[in-house]
Amino acid sequence: MDKLIEKIILRRNTVIIKQFFDLVEFIFCKIVRFCNLENKLLGFFQIFTNGKLISAFRRKKYTILKNRSNSKIINEVNNNSFCFLGKLGKDEIETGKNYFLNQKKIYNSHVPYFFKKNKSEKEDKINIDDFLKNKDSNYGSFDIKTSVECPILKNISLKYKFNEIAEEYLISNKANVFSINTMLTKSSNSSHDVFKLHRDIDSINSLAFFIYWTSTSQENGSTSLLPGSHIYNFDRKFGKIYSPNLSLKHIEGEEGSIYALDTWSYHRGNEKLKNPRLATWIRYSSFPSRIYYMDRNYLFKNDLENFNSQETS
Numbered sequence: 001m002d003k004l005i006e007k008i009i010l011r012r013n014t015v016i017i018k019q020f021f022d023l024v025e026f027i028f029c030k031i032v033r034f035c036n037l038e039n040k041l042l043g044f045f046q047i048f049t050n051g052k053l054i055s056a057f058r059r060k061k062y063t064i065l066k067n068r069s070n071s072k073i074i075n076e077v078n079n080n081s082f083c084f085l086g087k088l089g090k091d092e093i094e095t096g097k098n099y100f101l102n103q104k105k106i107y108n109s110h111v112p113y114f115f116k117k118n119k120s121e122k123e124d125k126i127n128i129d130d131f132l133k134n135k136d137s138n139y140g141s142f143d144i145k146t147s148v149e150c151p152i153l154k155n156i157s158l159k160y161k162f163n164e165i166a167e168e169y170l171i172s173n174k175a176n177v178f179s180i181n182t183m184l185t186k187s188s189n190s191s192h193d194v195f196k197l198h199r200d201i202d203s204i205n206s207l208a209f210f211i212y213w214t215s216t217s218q219e220n221g222s223t224s225l226l227p228g229s230h231i232y233n234f235d236r237k238f239g240k241i242y243s244p245n246l247s248l249k250h251i252e253g254e255e256g257s258i259y260a261l262d263t264w265s266y267h268r269g270n271e272k273l274k275n276p277r278l279a280t281w282i283r284y285s286s287f288p289s290r291i292y293y294m295d296r297n298y299l300f301k302n303d304l305e306n307f308n309s310q311e312t313s
């Protein structure tokens with residue numbers, strides 16, 4: 001079933017199938033404001049969205065939260081697309097950072113098993129030292145199992161109430177982690193699409209948390225975003241024509257800083273890097289996520305279930 005859904009997503013924009021999905025998406029965009037936030041049909045169809053439905057759903061949810069939430073964190077994410085949650089202690093930082101940096105191997109890509117890189121077989125890992133020396137490498141990543149086995153990650157998610165925050169922001173009692181990606185980024189001769197302004201097509205109802213294991217700044221690897229842009233209209237060309245202005249906010253932070261972020265806001269990675277940057281992104285959704293299939297996160301179903309069960313215990 002997972003592979004079938006992956007195949008349909010990959011063929012979403014082929015002739016006839018595209019017309020079918022575009023029509024269904026058009027109908028859902030018209031009726032989404034009348035739909036229950038947990039509607040199962042909507043939940044299934046949105047896996048195949050091109051983005052329009054995400055914008056329609058985000059706007060609906062924004063209005064509901066604006067009128068009902070008393071939480072400072074939820075209001076900040078709802079208004080500004082992100083919120084600072086706190087900073088880890090020195091021991092926690094060292095434990096997490098050393099755990100990842102002491103791994104001998106790393107995937108030489110933004111996300112392990114990235115479908116465009118290798119459609120049939122899993123990609124080989126390379127030595128971290130070789131990754132750091134390779135002038136053309138920019139993003140390295142660890143798979144979900146490696147992140148889940150980090151001795152401190154579950155504790156951090158519990159301590160900073162990731163699940164509770166996600167469920168309140170998503171107005172749902174079943175927010176699940178569908179992706180955990182720990183990335184090591186370094187300066188490079190090559191560029192990457194994530195350095196361009198873009199939105200992540202996670203699901204219509206999603207929220208991400210990230211931990212900066214290393215210090216970041218505007219001149220050193222900080223992600224930037226347009227605050228509040230998670231409720232902008234769907235516009236496929238916006239990221240292409242946009243050039244940075246004063247509205248672009250850099251999410252800077254000392255090592256150990258933790259943020260919540262709505263990744264349907266326009267954001268981008270930062271190719272300016274003085275030192276390698278290590279960061280973990282943990283993503284929650286109340287619905288199945290297209291990225292879960294496209295990045296083949298289902299290969300780590302058990303690890304994700306393990307992480308999710310720890311969250312709710």
Ligand SMILES: [Fe+2]
Pocket residue numbers: 194198199200263267
């Ligand atoms: Fe992104």
